[in-house]
Amino acid sequence: YNDVARVTIQDTESIPPQPSDIYSTENPFEFPATVNETVTLEAERSILHNLGNTGQQENGEEKWKLCISDGDWASGGQFVNCLNENDKIEIPYSVQNAGTYKVVATYRSGSGSNKLVWTDSAENIVAGEQSAGNGDASVTKTVEFTITVAQAGSGVWTFTGPSGNSPQLDKFEITLIKEKQEFGELVGDEAAVNNTAGEPEAWGATPDANQYKYHKDELAMFVHFGPNTFNEIEWGEHYGDRHPSDIFRLNEEFDAKTLVEAAYEAGFKKIIITAKHHDGFCIWPSKWTTYDAEEAGYTGDILAEISEWCTEYNIDMGLYLSPWDIHDASYGYYDAEGNPISNARPDEHGTVEGDALDYNDYYNNQLEEILGNDKYGNNGHFVEVWMDGAKGSGANSQEYDFQRWFTTIQQNEGKAAGYEADCMLFGAGAYTTVHWIGNESGLADSNTWAKIKTDKEAGTVNTNLYDHYARGFEDGNTWSVPEADARITSGWFWGENKKSPKSVDELANMYFNSVGHNAPLLLNVPPNNKGKIDQAILDRLAEFGRNIQKTFDENMVQAKDEEGNFIATAYASSISGNDVKFRPGNVLDGSDDTYWAPEADQTEGQLMIDLGRDRTFDVISMEESIKLGQRINSYK
Numbered sequence: 001y002n003d004v005a006r007v008t009i010q011d012t013e014s015i016p017p018q019p020s021d022i023y024s025t026e027n028p029f030e031f032p033a034t035v036n037e038t039v040t041l042e043a044e045r046s047i048l049h050n051l052g053n054t055g056q057q058e059n060g061e062e063k064w065k066l067c068i069s070d071g072d073w074a075s076g077g078q079f080v081n082c083l084n085e086n087d088k089i090e091i092p093y094s095v096q097n098a099g100t101y102k103v104v105a106t107y108r109s110g111s112g113s114n115k116l117v118w119t120d121s122a123e124n125i126v127a128g129e130q131s132a133g134n135g136d137a138s139v140t141k142t143v144e145f146t147i148t149v150a151q152a153g154s155g156v157w158t159f160t161g162p163s164g165n166s167p168q169l170d171k172f173e174i175t176l177i178k179e180k181q182e183f184g185e186l187v188g189d190e191a192a193v194n195n196t197a198g199e200p201e202a203w204g205a206t207p208d209a210n211q212y213k214y215h216k217d218e219l220a221m222f223v224h225f226g227p228n229t230f231n232e233i234e235w236g237e238h239y240g241d242r243h244p245s246d247i248f249r250l251n252e253e254f255d256a257k258t259l260v261e262a263a264y265e266a267g268f269k270k271i272i273i274t275a276k277h278h279d280g281f282c283i284w285p286s287k288w289t290t291y292d293a294e295e296a297g298y299t300g301d302i303l304a305e306i307s308e309w310c311t312e313y314n315i316d317m318g319l320y321l322s323p324w325d326i327h328d329a330s331y332g333y334y335d336a337e338g339n340p341i342s343n344a345r346p347d348e349h350g351t352v353e354g355d356a357l358d359y360n361d362y363y364n365n366q367l368e369e370i371l372g373n374d375k376y377g378n379n380g381h382f383v384e385v386w387m388d389g390a391k392g393s394g395a396n397s398q399e400y401d402f403q404r405w406f407t408t409i410q411q412n413e414g415k416a417a418g419y420e421a422d423c424m425l426f427g428a429g430a431y432t433t434v435h436w437i438g439n440e441s442g443l444a445d446s447n448t449w450a451k452i453k454t455d456k457e458a459g460t461v462n463t464n465l466y467d468h469y470a471r472g473f474e475d476g477n478t479w480s481v482p483e484a485d486a487r488i489t490s491g492w493f494w495g496e497n498k499k500s501p502k503s504v505d506e507l508a509n510m511y512f513n514s515v516g517h518n519a520p521l522l523l524n525v526p527p528n529n530k531g532k533i534d535q536a537i538l539d540r541l542a543e544f545g546r547n548i549q550k551t552f553d554e555n556m557v558q559a560k561d562e563e564g565n566f567i568a569t570a571y572a573s574s575i576s577g578n579d580v581k582f583r584p585g586n587v588l589d590g591s592d593d594t595y596w597a598p599e600a601d602q603t604e605g606q607l608m609i610d611l612g613r614d615r616t617f618d619v620i621s622m623e624e625s626i627k628l629g630q631r632i633n634s635y636k
Contacts, residue, residue: 003342021045022045022047023046023092030090030095031094031096035177038173039173040172040173040174041172042075042076042170043170046159047088047092049088050065050066050087066084067082067084068080079168079169080144083167084165084166085161085162086160087161089158091157091158091159095153097152098149098152098180100149100574101176102148102175103145103173103174104143105543106141106170106172107140107142107169107170109141109167109168110135111133111134112134114131114132114133114167116159116166119158119160120156120157123150124151125150125155125157130145132167134228146177154292181604183600186573187575188569188570188584189570189584190597191575192580194577194578194580195579200576202628203629203630204631205629206479207450207627208422208433208479210383213316214424214563215450215521217269218267218269219515219520220268220271220272220520220521221268221270221522222272222320222523222524223271223273223525223526224274224277225302225527227281228492230247230249235277239326243295244292244295244297247281250296254305255527257309259309262525270315271310271317272384272522273317274322276321277322278324278390278391281293283302286369287369302377302531307377307378310378311379317377317378317381318382318384319376321386322387322388322390323358324388324391325359325362329357330357330359330361330362332347332359332375332398336356336357349404350398358405360405367409367412368408370382371409376462382413382423383424384425385413385423387405387426388427402431409423426483430456430461432454432480432623434483435452436485437485437519438465440486442511443484443517444513445471447471448519449473449476450480450481450630451474451476470482474633484520485524485541486521487524491526494534504544504547507523508544508547512593518630525537551619555590556611557611558590559612567613568610570587570609572598573602575596577599582597587607592623592625622635
């Protein structure tokens with residue numbers, strides 16, 4: 001805890017802090033009463049309850065005991081220290097206005113996993129949690145988040161020690177940013193008496209046809225297969241000059257049929273295949289290199305075989321072609337004798353004078369070789385190209401001619417080739433249209449925007465990535481699909497020690513926290529060293545698909561009575577223009593082409609669905625009509 005003074009107090013049940021003006025029911029913390037008003041809550045004025053036990057002792061007493069400590073960094077010279085698991089601090093409060101409040105917490109933390117967890121005994125303040133981590137406990141940090149006050153009143157705001165520890169707390173600066181809008185009487189479809197309104201104007205960036213389909217498809221399959229499959233590793237950084245037959249030992253026919261059938265039956269709508277990973281090895285017979293499956297002795301064409309069955313089942317395809325290439329001699333800048341070019345200064349196309357072999361040519365040639373050949377892709381078409389930005393040891397200096405590559409991609413797979421929308425690009429800098437969610441656990445933040453900030457002139461992209469989540473921006477200028485990649489096993493490539501599939505509960509958690517948070521789930525399913533999918537993985541994949549299908553097989557809002565009439569009805573706080581195009585009943589018809597919209601000048605709305613009878617359920621699925629942009633920034 002870096003040289004702070006810790007005060008030890010003996011009472012383990014209720015620990016009175018040092019200040020005399022602690023918060024109490026007679027002297028509660030008063031939330032700000034007017035919009036934009038800010039009030040400071042000093043953490044050391046809270047009521048402390050040391051109920052946890054770290055299991056560690058120091059001088060016969062519990063170590064890291066909840067207490068108030070002195071510190072020059074804290075605004076009042078004191079802060080709450082050592083809030084451990086099961087400990088809690090209580091803040092009696094009074095709040096006059098329901099609404100949304102901004103909170104800026106000042107803290108120190110020695111762990112990147114620390115967080116704040118809160119509840120309210122009166123249930124006026126909606127329970128929640130917020131990451132508040134930092135690896136250096138000597139650095140003072142702030143974190144900004146919002147809380148929702150559902151109703152005015154008084155109660156006790158309680159912060160608890162989560163699994164792991166909470167940060168050292170100095171203060172909370174709380175600002176009322178929006179009062180809760182009170183709604184009048186709700187109206188039903190009968191109030192929609194007009195039929196003259198046109199479609200509303202789009203708000204901000206909007207998805208193109210490929211991006212919209214990806215959002216609606218929900219599930220895509222990643223397939224990692226290559227030399228790493230046979231060598232128990234994830235990155236092939238140390239193959240050196242070993243012959244392809246030594247590192248890629250596929251002696252049986254690759255079973256593309258079972259792979260694609262399993263994806264189709266489980267509800268997956270796209271397969272992205274690693275045609276070339278970082279090791280530079282190609283799973284198709286490339287005329288531009290002998291470092292491929294053909295040279296290794298495989299007589300078929302794995303990429304073509306997968307493409308054939310994706311075409312049969314109409315499964316979209318994505319191409320993973322790693323820009324980083326550990327093996328090819330053209331990667332980096334070398335003269336004709338193989339000597340590195342000193343002080344290489346690439347031009348805007350990644351070219352260096354005297355470079356004997358141009359890697360940008362090599363990569364572009366392979367793009368042309370795949371994208372320009374109708375035997376590859378779903379009916380000769382790819383909807384996404386994955387240009388993984390990862391680099392590791394052995395990554396020589398190499399500037400990429402992205403603009404040239406993007407042109408090649410779109411000339412073959414985009415609007416320039418006659419398709420409705422451009423090919424989606426992952427890892428494409430300012431041209432990104434699909435982006436990484438920020439972790440490899442298949443999880444998205446609960447408030448994920450499909451809009452990012454790009455600057456093509458500067459060549460920059462900002463996905464608002466922090467604490468392992470790319471949250472996007474409400475005011476982003478570019479639509480980009482947040483893609484949540486994850487693994488059905490513990491590795492990307494198959495291996496004897498990483499072939500056990502995750503439980504169906506783990507996969508369900510991924511689904512609800514990716515697809516349910518506005519991010520399609522890209523789940524990796526690795527073939528084994530015989531070119532087949534392990535039966536245990538196939539079984540788990542099928543179970544996962546059945547569970548999703550069973551969960552959503554009955555839409556209760558479309559239940560009918562004995563005469564075949566729908567029994568559910570919908571009511572709303574308002575209807576835009578009182579027009580039938582925007583009536584609340586549109587949310588019940590199951591069509592993506594219809595939707596409810598409140599009056600255009602309202603920033604909040606309320607929707608109520610009467611199921612017509614008592615029903616029991618545990619899943620609610622609500623979708624925003626995003627063809628005209630994403631604009632809903634909170635809901636409850």
